[in-house]
Amino acid sequence: MYNTVKIVHSYWAYLVLIVLIIAAVNAIIKSVSGKEYEAKDFRISLFTLIVSHIQLLLGLLLYFVSPRLELFSELGMGGVMKDAVNRLYLVEHPLINIIAVALITIGYSKHKKKLTSKSKLKLIAIFYTIALVLFLSRIPWAVWPN
DSSP, X not given: OHHHHHHHHHHHHHHHHHHHXXXXXXXXXXXXXXXXXXXXXXXXXXXXXXXXXXXXXXXXXXXXXXXXXXXXXHHHHHHHHHSHHHHIIIIIHHHHHHHHHHHHHHHHHHHHHOOSHHHHHHHHHHHHHHHHHHHHHHSXXXXXXX
């Protein structure tokens, strides 16, 4: 089960990144150029929210079935934090990506309450771009997509 979830989590990340880049760039361009918020923009932001939440669920499942999780009991928190690889997989990657998904959720929720196109697009642009930067900062590039 671990290997299957790991593979799905790794490849689903491509979809998340592609959709998140599309949503953030779309919102930035439309916000800067003063274009109107349309149904297509709503669908893009909603799809981004959905795929990122699926990725979060896959990641949480992977985390709790991972053999790495046993390192907490073997090494303790101090031992995990001293090793850069273990710290990345057990602390940094999950924590930062949970924060990124929370930002996507907050941005999506806040944008729905706004009445003007400019404010809707601005919120999506800000929250989704910050989430994208956070995602990109914690991807284990040396081993991704494996």
